[in-house]
Amino acid sequence: xxxxxxxxxxxxxxxxxxxxxxxxxxxxxxxxxxxxxxxxxxxxxxxxxxxxxxxxxxxxxxxxxxxxxxxxxxxxxxxxxxxxxxxxxxxxxxxxxxxxxxxxxxxxxxxxxxxxxxxxxxxxxxxxxxxxxxxxxxxxxxxxxxxxxxxxxxxxxxxxxxxxxxxxxxxxxxxxxxxxxxxxxxxxx
Amino acid sequence: xxxxxxxxxxxxxxxxxxxxxxxxxxxxxxxxxxxxxxxxxxxxxxxxxxxxxxxxxxxxxxxxxxxxxxxxxxxxxxxxxxxxxxxxxxxxxxxxxxxxxxxxxxxxxxxxxxxxxxxxxxxxxxxxxxxxxxxxxxxxxxxxxxxxxxxxxxxxxxxxxxxxxxxxxxxxxxxxxxxxxxxxxxxxx
DNA sequence: CTAAACTTTCAGAAAATACTGAAATTACGA
DNA sequence: TCGTAATTTCAGTATTTTCTGAAAGTTTAG
Numbered sequence: 001x002x003x004x005x006x007x008x009x010x011x012x013x014x015x016x017x018x019x020x021x022x023x024x025x026x027x028x029x030x031x032x033x034x035x036x037x038x039x040x041x042x043x044x045x046x047x048x049x050x051x052x053x054x055x056x057x058x059x060x061x062x063x064x065x066x067x068x069x070x071x072x073x074x075x076x077x078x079x080x081x082x083x084x085x086x087x088x089x090x091x092x093x094x095x096x097x098x099x100x101x102x103x104x105x106x107x108x109x110x111x112x113x114x115x116x117x118x119x120x121x122x123x124x125x126x127x128x129x130x131x132x133x134x135x136x137x138x139x140x141x142x143x144x145x146x147x148x149x150x151x152x153x154x155x156x157x158x159x160x161x162x163x164x165x166x167x168x169x170x171x172x173x174x175x176x177x178x179x180x181x182x183x184x185x186x187x188x189x
Numbered sequence: 190x191x192x193x194x195x196x197x198x199x200x201x202x203x204x205x206x207x208x209x210x211x212x213x214x215x216x217x218x219x220x221x222x223x224x225x226x227x228x229x230x231x232x233x234x235x236x237x238x239x240x241x242x243x244x245x246x247x248x249x250x251x252x253x254x255x256x257x258x259x260x261x262x263x264x265x266x267x268x269x270x271x272x273x274x275x276x277x278x279x280x281x282x283x284x285x286x287x288x289x290x291x292x293x294x295x296x297x298x299x300x301x302x303x304x305x306x307x308x309x310x311x312x313x314x315x316x317x318x319x320x321x322x323x324x325x326x327x328x329x330x331x332x333x334x335x336x337x338x339x340x341x342x343x344x345x346x347x348x349x350x351x352x353x354x355x356x357x358x359x360x361x362x363x364x365x366x367x368x369x370x371x372x373x374x375x376x377x378x
Numbered sequence: 379c380t381a382a383a384c385t386t387t388c389a390g391a392a393a394a395t396a397c398t399g400a401a402a403t404t405a406c407g408a
Numbered sequence: 409t410c411g412t413a414a415t416t417t418c419a420g421t422a423t424t425t426t427c428t429g430a431a432a433g434t435t436t437a438g
Contacts, residue, residue: 004313013297017293026397055418059417115195145353148353149353151354152354165340168349170359242429244387269383
């Protein structure tokens, strides 16, 4: 696996961005390498291409598996494992977002939920409790919305995104035309 | 600023989550403290409440300012600066997302853009170039959509999120009724 | 202008995170 | 089942990130 300078630069860039995306440099570089490779690569291929240790590759592969971003391919009569990206770019992005939601949102939501449940009329200042409720409600809204979006067909989701805020206009109009539907929450400012 | 155990726990939680949200523990704790406080706090108040050094507070305040998450309040006849959260929870969340987009998406998008512009018919493998194009298109779509959403009124945006994937149904229906609008991209799978 | 009150900076220390490589373990073909 | 090829683990090391506290800088009342 000889890399051109340009591909190499792109892989290095993904390595540098990795920590901002929730994983470490090696994981980022390896994901890029596998996404850009048109054939599955062995762990040794990866270690050689990126000049990192075999042990590091093994740990990073585990991490990538746990994010469901790669899968293993086995060649009959060959003991080696070969690895490749687990789906299209769109699917990988969905997977990353889902995993990040799980790590970045869910723990806080559950902490807020239990806090707001248990403490009834505490010695906690009213303003603090109110702010916690706001954060809770925002995260809950986000969570439901996100789950819903994840279940939409990619093509529908893409079309919806392309429509952008235009969707608001369409819904307002629809609402005016059909005031008995559940969309009536729109336009109440 | 004496903290109750429960408030304290919540602040510690925000500190632990901070690194996943793009800042460090002190910044996370301080943001939580200021969000939950019903009055502006001085740098010394903060250092005392959180048991961290004055220097650390100063650096974290700079960071919070750069994210536009706090603002400074000055009391006439008092030399101290006092700090408070810069808006509602919703506004703070928007601000965090905007800043994260800037740090997590924009650099990669511009790198991909220049790569795809300059290299015409390179020695770069076709599959790699194709994948880069896919990532580029996805990030561009996301960026436009995100900008659009940011310009919507919070109440409209909340209503839209509450509607969830229901919006797809509404649009499909609207589309069937009004096939000449630009929403016709919906439903082509 | 001076001095006290407050804030910022930054070198070094501490803590957290990532990486290496050799040893242990596992998986496979014969 | 055995031997070997491959993978995983993890203790030790290296690197990166964060934090401290003292010194330098800034602001303001008098």
